[in-house]
Amino acid sequence: STDDEQRAFDALIDADARIEPRDGMPDDYRKTLIRQMSQHAHSEIIGMQPEGNWITRAPSLQRKAILMAKVQDEAGHGLYLYSATQTLGITRDEMTEQLIEGRAKYSSIFNYPTPTWADMGAIGWLVDGAAIVNQVPLCRCSYGPYARAMVRICKEESFHQRQGFEILLTLMQGTDAQKQMAQDAVDRWYWPSLMMFGPPDDESPNSARSMAWKIKRFSNDELRQRFVGMLVPQAEVLGVTLPDPNLRWNDDTQQYDMSPIDWDEFMAVLKGHGPMNAVRIQTRRDAHEGGAWVREAAAEYARKQQQKEQA
């Protein structure tokens, strides 16, 4: 971008204004948004799989309907985010190819299995809870299409979080076996949900620029702390124990002291060695190949419609 464009861009950022698709922008600003937004979109789509695993086995018709609505919401979130990313000059096909060829990142959290119904509660409460803490500040992101997509997504996320909390509350008021199932799910999802916020601030290569460009409004560690602060009182209401014996409020630092997070596990999952990485990508690939005929039929129909209009 030319010097004038750079100056105009800097003025918009300094004024906390929105950058729109037609505005001049530094190549690196465009690149980091394509990086983050496409990964966010992939996360929503892959995130449908862990919960999809329980739609046919939900314990009641009402739970089935709620879970189906939540998974459909996530498909919609993925579409908003792919569309917003396309305004930066990458095509939907390119992003899909990156994902099914295993070349794209998506949130580490979706590479864990969902062995019991209580996982539906833990995912709603912890994963969607973390997603809300991370996504609310993104509603004020400097890039217009991303910020606007977030406003709509955040409204639906709060329903996702509440229904998860409610599933766990129901189980914690049930039999001992149900209480144990809920606690087991919280034990398995707690640490991976803290990893969703990204590596520690001093090991976060993108943060400095993302914050200077007002894409990232709060650091990874700040949001992680905010999330834990939200969880502690809710865990008490639920009667579940957060699986960190060292978790306690530190009055001096005004932060939670917590046990060290296993960043080796995080890096292994990012490298594709999580419990479910291969399954998630293969399932997405199968869906893409299985749906090719629909895309071809729709494209052919659109072509014929266009021919009629031009005739």
Ligand code: 3HC
């Ligand atoms: N999973 C996978 N990769 C992660 C990650 C995670 N949890 N956290 C960080 N990373 C990657 C980053 O993408 C980056 O790699 P890259 O440069 O190749 O993209 C690297 O680790 C270093 O991390 P940084 O902190 O430097 O990267 P960012 O500044 O991008 O911060 C982030 C990471 C906080 C996740 C940021 O990208 C972000 O806010 N993304 C948008 C939110 C998002 O993707 N949320 C997914 C949550 S799940 C969801 O939304 C579905 C919900 O509906 C259930």
